[in-house]
Amino acid sequence: MSGHSKLQAVKRWLKDAFTKNIGLKIGALFFAFLLWAFVMAEQNPIREKTFTNIPVTYINSDSLRQNDLTSTVPFSDVLGTVSVTVEGNAERIYLLTEGMLSAEVDLSQIIDVGEKTLVVTPRSTMQGLDLRADPQNVTLDIESIVTQDVPVEVQLVGDQADWLYYGQPVLSTSTIEVSGASSNVEQVAKAVCKINIDSLEVTTKETRNVVLVDEAGNELPSSSFTNIPSVIVELPIYPKKTVAIDLKNISDTTTGLADGYEITGITVEPDSVQIAGTLQDIDTISSVRLEPIVLENAEIDQVVNTKVVLPEGAYAVIPSEVQVTLTIQPQQDSRTYSAVDIGVKNLGEGLEATLRPETVDVDANGTKADLDAFTADSLKPFVDSQGLGRGVHTVSIKFENEPDIAVTLVPSVTSVTVVIS
Numbered sequence: 001m002s003g004h005s006k007l008q009a010v011k012r013w014l015k016d017a018f019t020k021n022i023g024l025k026i027g028a029l030f031f032a033f034l035l036w037a038f039v040m041a042e043q044n045p046i047r048e049k050t051f052t053n054i055p056v057t058y059i060n061s062d063s064l065r066q067n068d069l070t071s072t073v074p075f076s077d078v079l080g081t082v083s084v085t086v087e088g089n090a091e092r093i094y095l096l097t098e099g100m101l102s103a104e105v106d107l108s109q110i111i112d113v114g115e116k117t118l119v120v121t122p123r124s125t126m127q128g129l130d131l132r133a134d135p136q137n138v139t140l141d142i143e144s145i146v147t148q149d150v151p152v153e154v155q156l157v158g159d160q161a162d163w164l165y166y167g168q169p170v171l172s173t174s175t176i177e178v179s180g181a182s183s184n185v186e187q188v189a190k191a192v193c194k195i196n197i198d199s200l201e202v203t204t205k206e207t208r209n210v211v212l213v214d215e216a217g218n219e220l221p222s223s224s225f226t227n228i229p230s231v232i233v234e235l236p237i238y239p240k241k242t243v244a245i246d247l248k249n250i251s252d253t254t255t256g257l258a259d260g261y262e263i264t265g266i267t268v269e270p271d272s273v274q275i276a277g278t279l280q281d282i283d284t285i286s287s288v289r290l291e292p293i294v295l296e297n298a299e300i301d302q303v304v305n306t307k308v309v310l311p312e313g314a315y316a317v318i319p320s321e322v323q324v325t326l327t328i329q330p331q332q333d334s335r336t337y338s339a340v341d342i343g344v345k346n347l348g349e350g351l352e353a354t355l356r357p358e359t360v361d362v363d364a365n366g367t368k369a370d371l372d373a374f375t376a377d378s379l380k381p382f383v384d385s386q387g388l389g390r391g392v393h394t395v396s397i398k399f400e401n402e403p404d405i406a407v408t409l410v411p412s413v414t415s416v417t418v419v420i421s
Contacts, residue, residue, distance in 0.1 A: 047090040053081045054101050056120060056138075060108035065145075065226075067111060072141045072181040074223040075105070079138040084122045088129040100125045103133050116140050143181040145226055150178050152191045152210060152231055158198035165276030165316055166197065167236030178212060180225035189215045193231055205234040238276040238315050244287045245271060245308075250324060256295030257328065260368050265327030273308055274318045281313035288317060293324065302326045330367040337362045337379055342397065342416060346386035353385055354419040360397060366407035374407050381411060383418055393418045 058075045102123045117139045122131035154169040191210040212220045290306045308317045339359040380400040396415045
């Protein structure tokens, strides 16, 4: 047989193989497929695996905001993670990791308030897997968003340095707007801004966060609210210096004493105060004055509380008020009587006395009223010669009616020389 004849025979055989006995060939192909599936099932079987702590993402939260709705409890606190059970070929399961899994809750289905149950949908970046979340649902308590103004309070925490003055904090606003679920906002009593002063030594002005507290002072979780604004707080901090109180100024500026009365003593409690300010400004200040004291026809001792005048250049004075005790007595005056004759009393019989000097100047001290009632006729200085014999004697000067008289008498000399003969 020639080569050409052989080639024609091969072509006829191939044609017969693909065109004759079609049913038999289809059956053979089907059984071949079953055989392949069996082999594949034995080598790559279906497996199941559970992954725990898969985070839950809440999507389309903007739709809630657009409807002025929110959850009473943060979503992550209601359901933050789930378990996801995965079913698929062993080969795929082997390659799957936690990072390839997630879970979603679609919030767009919520359009009004109330208790809402939503489906938790598991997701995987690997295709061809059956996924099942546990739990399969989450229930949310939905309320309307409300806004409320609450007062702001500043609290200093930490240890205050003895040499520093911490002034009253100045807030950019006395209230802030707090937003959230109505039941949560209703619990808020105030906002508290806490400032740690342990490392602060100079005046500061900063934007600071606040915490919300209820009537009992318990802190409320910030995650329960949709909006908590911050505040700007200025905290004055200055060095301090101790200075005295000007007592003379108190005497000079006190008014309202009764006629004929004067201040004879002043005590202040405390007797010194502290001033605060920059070192340059307070360095030259050594004392402070008090506001003028106004009395009402005072004739007896007075105890009054008086404010301290803030010195120029100082920021503050501590304390700002002191207690002043005023000792008030009738005014004292003095009158001088010159060359008053000195008398001699109780001179022995038959004796004569000569005085050197024979007169004395006398100062009469007392209140104006007592001095007005006292006259020169009442002024009777004398020496007592009782028991004195002839000779020279030094004898003290005395005054008749003393001590019954209201004024105090002071002679220019306290004794004289008495010559008895």
